[in-house]
Amino acid sequence: MIDDAGANEMPLTATALKASGGGVPMEKIIVAIHGVGNQLRSSTIRSVARRFGDRSTPPLPVMPLGYFSSAAGSNVRWSRLDAKPDDVLAKIGFAEVYWADIPAQVVKANDTLEETKAWGRTVVSRAESVYEKSVPNGNLTPQDFALGIGVVEELIETIDVLENLLWVTAKAGVFKFEIGELLRDYVDDVQIVTDFPVYREKILYRLHSALAAIVATYQETYPGRVPDIYLVAHSEGTVISLLGLLQALSNQVIPDHEDPAKSVDTSWVTFVRGFMTIGSPIDKHITLWPKLWDDFNMTSSTDESGAVVLTTGNQTPVRLPRKIKWRNYFDYGDPIGFKLESAVDLLQDKGCAAFEFATAEHDFGFSRYPMPGKAHNDYWDDADVFGHFIEDVVIGSGQAQPPANRRFASVISKCIPYFATFLLHLIAVFVLYKAVTATSDTIFTAEIVLSAGAIGLLGVLLTCITVAARIPRLVKPNGARWEIVSMIFLLIGALCVAYLPTDVATFLGERLPSLPFTLYPGDESAAKTALMTAAVFVVVIAGWVVPRRPKLSRRALLGSGACVIAYIIGARLFFDDSIDALPIWPVILAGLMFLYLWWLAIMLFDLTFVWHRYVREAVFVQALRCWRRREDAKPRPMMGLGPEPPPVGSPV
Structure with a gap:
């Protein structure tokens, strides 16, 4: 010692x-x-x-x-x-x-080390320099590395937010979010050792x-x-x-x-x-x-x-x-x-x-x-x-057994953060749904039953919107595979709209502008479903058309979604006769809470996807290894829910 x-x-x-x-x-x-x-x-x-x-x-x-x-x-x-x-x-x-006392003294002085985001930018810049020297005619562009900087900043911001939100659970001994502390310690010590x-x-x-x-x-x-x-x-x-x-x-x-x-x-x-x-x-x-x-x-x-x-x-x-x-x-x-x-x-x-x-x-x-x-x-x-x-x-006993996978550890590790993401979407929907039903009692008390099924479908719909809009903003396009994945989630969202209770679909789509032509003459609920599906596409596409910067595209997604939801609910309640008798402020507060929870859900999805894609699936490390061998990195399996990285000894 x-x-x-x-x-x-x-x-x-x-x-x-x-x-x-x-x-x-x-x-x-x-x-x-x-x-x-x-x-x-x-x-x-x-x-x-x-x-x-x-x-x-x-x-x-x-x-x-x-x-x-x-x-x-x-x-x-x-x-x-x-x-x-x-x-x-x-x-x-x-x-x-x-040796922990050596970096501890530097950290305590607080006049030497870079802030985490700033140092993260230097790491991406260093990776870009390595790539340009090792693979001069590679497929990656400066825009791809700019995306990397955006993703790093997004992850750090998300970790900070989650750590602050879970401060109470950590103090209560229920659950401690350790990634933030681990990230700061790692960045500090790596700076000291390398720079x-x-x-x-x-x-x-x-x-x-x-x-x-x-x-x-x-x-x-x-x-x-x-x-x-x-x-x-x-x-x-x-x-x-x-x-x-x-x-x-x-x-x-x-x-x-x-x-x-x-x-x-x-x-x-x-x-x-x-x-x-x-x-x-x-x-x-x-x-x-x-x-x-x-x-x-x-x-x-x-x-x-x-x-x-x-x-x-x-x-x-x-x-x-x-x-x-x-x-x-x-x-x-x-x-x-x-x-x-x-x-x-x-x-x-x-x-x-x-x-x-x-x-x-x-x-x-x-x-x-x-x-x-x-x-x-x-x-x-x-x-x-x-x-x-x-x-x-x-000891060299000849009885060594390599550590094996623990049953369900991989599945639990992968599914917990995605489930938490869905849960945040679901809570966001519930908060807004509950406020609207309480305010518009003429519409809902008599005609629409507050059902777990409707809330669940709307929660899945919102989750699919997030996934479909975010995936293309977090990866480098390579053919059409990621766009296909996004479209699959978009279609799942459209199916959720189609299976909404008739009265719910009518309520949500009634005040949307009519299409110049109708695909469903004489079928009002089908027409409203089509309008709702079109609105979903508008929200997702708004996240696609902006430049490939995670923060900017997240703002575009939230902004377009807020506008569509505000129009659907605001216009519907404005023409509701019961609006004179009931206060509107609970809906406004619920709308703000909805946007905050959706924002958290988007950030958590980004963190989870990037974590599984680039860390657990080791895409980033494999890319670095390829660059060191003066090779461009090959495409890897797409989703974090896929198989584990190749077993030891397998080709990259």
Whole structure:
């Protein structure tokens, strides 16, 4: 565990806690490197130790944070579980590299980092630059990347709104919307690691000095013995870990912060036997920040003993007794973690054969966590994920079972946000419908029964209008496939109009302007249904004709919809004789509430669609991988409700 050394880094020392084990020598050390956001000291390594303790029979008790905390005056400490001497866990120690205090100080100063939207624009601009260099004759245009900026801003705005709305539920302990906090933490830490070399070097120095101290203390404690080190990294910590590993493997000089004339011993890398990454964004960093990886060119060879020898220029070769077993784990609902195909390409490009890692065998994707966003932190509570790494890499029992999909987790994760979107549309319709029926009692009390069926059909109709109008504004047109999807939803909406109760259709369509010709002579209800369907088409088309900017097209959709609804209801109530006896203000208030709820529903649909399309279906990451290979991205399956991304090892 690493203590904060203050503004100036102090030379790291180490202490060892010899808990239990009956004096059994330690053979393996698990070192945890945490991810983004505010982190309690020792909480990450405690989570890791807990997963190891669960492998014992019975499971070992969960220890308090103080059990893993470093003693006064020391900077590094390993701890051991309270295991029986004959238990394999008795030979394992646990330590942590803590670096959250470095970005925390920058965030607290509030004078360095960019606002989330502004930084998001730079990321899209960076992606555009990568695309222009890698695929100079590609299909994407500046307008497509402008759409990307609009979508990013739309998502950030939606997340902020939802977080504010669900503040009460979070305080009540009912439901916490975690995506907003996760987004801010991720943006802050990624900025610090990628855009500010001084802070990145400070974090990497923390990693190197901590691991060097752990090895030195081990060798002092157990003279003549060699430790086996296993790194367990999460989120942005995986990027830090890989950068540190590559620096050590290429034998780079890491200046000591206390005395720049000295350097940190990076020979710790020769003791690393395993590397576990969970929820890793390494692929995005490789593509969007290629200069981070420029200095790692090396040559790999194998000597007569089977050891891997890595040579960089005139540097002393680094010799690994065997390859580092790297295993990556990610959930499809995790917005940050993905498959690491670009990492495999990077290692090949850099001539680094230090890792046993291939996406076809060692990269594990699954659907295990039902709540999107929260999935990024759910790995810590997943015994199967850690169990696979423990059995496959740490213990090597030959009984490792890859984490499988959990039944219904994928369906629940995909359907919950879409159901919430429909529910918002339904509530919006109910609010307006109820206000109109209460005000116009002459029309509705005698002739139209307030029915769940009518409200349900109108809710589906409004949802179909939103979907049909928004999809073409959130994707790049590629042939007519997305337009066809939109038309299907538009036709479903038209069917909802056709199946409305006759009196409801008549009421809603009676004051619409008559068509210059009638398709249904003598059938008034059919004529009103046709007029209502035409009005639906007008609203949807209003969202199509404006430029492909999400916010502008959303305003066009809301504006046209508000005008049509105001005309239908206003004109109908204006000619209603009962209007003199009943106040009109409830309808006005209900109309404003209707528009607000519809606006929320549109934003939630946008967030859900983009989330499933570009994050869960990994379209964005796959595009980045293609660009890195100097290829244009191929079209992917259309809807987030489709199958999971291709299984590990499948072609893109």
